[in-house]
Amino acid sequence: MxxxxxxxxxxxxxxxxxxxxxxxxxxxxxxxxxxxxxxxxxxxxxxxxxxxxxxxxxxxxxxxxxxxxxxxxxxxxxxxxxxxxxxxxxxxxxxxxxxxxxxxxxxxxxxxxxxxxxxxxxxxLPLVGLTAWQALFEHADLKPGQSILINGAGSAVGGYAVQLAAQTGAIVTATAGARSRDRVRSYGADRIVDYAVTPVVQALAGRHFDVVLQLAPAGPEENAQLVDLVADGGAFVSVTTPGPQDAGRGVRAVHVFGRSDVTQLAELVARVEAGELVIxxxxxxxxxxxxxxxxxxxxxxxxxxxxxxxxxxxxxxxxxxxxxxxxxxxxxxxxxxxxxxxxx
Missing domain, CATH: 3.90.180.10 (Medium-chain alcohol dehydrogenases, catalytic domain)
Incomplete structure (x- = not known):
């Protein structure tokens, strides 16, 4: 072969x-x-x-x-x-x-x-879909009505994360550039921040989120700034570079590596077949x-x-x-x- x-x-x-x-x-x-x-x-x-x-x-x-x-x-x-x-x-x-x-x-x-x-x-679907699922539901413990910032929503993981978070009933703020903005909005994001126009931290100054999902490559300084957007007791979940070990204010900082889980994969497949999840x-x-x-x-x-x-x-x-x-x-x-x- x-x-x-x-x-x-x-x-x-x-x-x-x-x-x-x-x-x-x-x-x-x-x-x-x-x-x-x-x-x-x-x-x-x-x-x-x-x-x-x-x-x-x-x-x-x-x-x-x-x-x-x-x-x-x-x-x-x-x-x-x-x-x-x-x-x-x-x-x-x-x-x-x-x-x-x-x-x-x-x-x-x-x-x-x-x-x-x-x-x-x-x-x-498998790796990026499972990574999104595990980041949102295992590590962030996202619940209906909570607010979430998905930084890097135009990425492959981000597309699934926006869809899954919106279907859960969360209030979704997503960062996306011109190329992916319309697609991310169609997935159910409530607000789009164009990072190419205004830096994310500046655009969201004064806002706090129950969950910040970091999908964009970032150094220690940028991750620390994003952690500042997490509400007290919330979660900073990163799929790329890890956040600070001690974020303070009761904020949990988690670094996620997607893993195989057949039950979760079958649920993702079921949502695709139901027309609820777009590949x-x-x-x-x-x-x-x-x-x-x-x-x-x-x-x-x-x-x-x-x-x-x-x-x-x-x-x-x-x-x-x-x-x-x-x-x-x-x-x-x-x-x-x-x-x-x-x-x-």
Whole structure:
């Protein structure tokens, strides 16, 4: 089969579209013929080796955390799934990913795919949808009638967060630029702040929110300013760089990493099928273009990594200094905007 693999940590140029062995299901696994995967910045972090102290990969490694596809083979001990079932999943980061024609995956990681969208497009749901759900409901404990500021609402996670928060009955203030403003408003935001016109903290001076959800890359100073917008006893939840460890005033500062949860994923799928949750796909590309997608995201990801190193220091900062080429954006690489789905 064809797959995208990398044989060592490094920049986007380590990604190679090549022949690989087609997987067979182990006990408790199924093999899925991949209809689509999608790019996440987490894929770049793994490829660059920035978290190898926490999660070391075996090479060659196939990237692609998000999976949408059709079951083609079933291993021993699997029940509840049949050949031909359309499924979605968030794959373990250290396992072979979905940037291939076929992938073996634990049956326990699967949820039925939504039937109301193209199967490949469903790959734009798992990681970012689960991250939004967990940030809002597990970490922020968002309730109807509460106020929330979603900073970076035009991002992939932000689109789901705005929809889910509005459906919960929260009062949603969202930051968005001209490119995403209308889309964010259509998702149910009550107020849009155009960060390109007025700095967010300045535009919202004097306002306080039960929850501030930080989805935009930021350094320690900007995060501290956003924490000031959290009401006493509220929550500052960040998906990018962590907030201050001691925010004071009873404010909880939480750093979120999305994780697989089949029950939550099934609920997201149900909302998609009910027409309550929109899957937004910015572009659809062949899997062979994955290295180019990583290259286009390199500038943005390098900024995220740089800011994270400022906040966290330690091993991450050392790794950036040791291998800056892993994050360097190629000349004229362009820009990656929105969610990219790739199909074999």
């Amino acid at each position: 064809k797959a995208v693999r990398y044989h060592s940590y490094g920049g986007s140029d380590v990604l190679v579209y090549e022949e690989a062995d087609r997987p067979v299901p182990d006990v408790g696994q199924v093999v899925v013929q991949v209809a689509g995967t999608s790019y996440n910045d987490a894929d770049s972090g793994l490829r660059a080796g920035l978290r190898q102290d926490m999660l070391a990969l075996a090479f060659p490694h196939i990237p692609g955390l998000d999976l949408a596809g059709v079951v083609t083979a079933i291993g021993e001990g699997v029940s509840g799934w049949r050949v031909g079932d359309a499924v979605v999943a968030l794959l373990p980061a250290d396992a072979p990913g979905a940037a291939a024609e076929y992938v073996a995956v634990s049956a326990e990681a699967l949820a039925s795919a939504p039937r109301t969208v193209e199967l490949a497009d469903a790959a734009a 937004e796909v910015a572009e659809r590309l062949p899997l062979a273009d994955l290295a180019a997608v990583h290259a286009r995201a390199a500038g943005r990801f390098a900024r995220i990594a740089e800011l994270a190193a400022q906040v966290e220091g330690g091993d991450l900062a050392e790794r950036l200094r040791a291998d800056p080429a892993a994050l360097r954006a190629p000349a004229a690489a362009g820009e990656l905007a929105g969610k990219t789905v790739l199909a074999p």
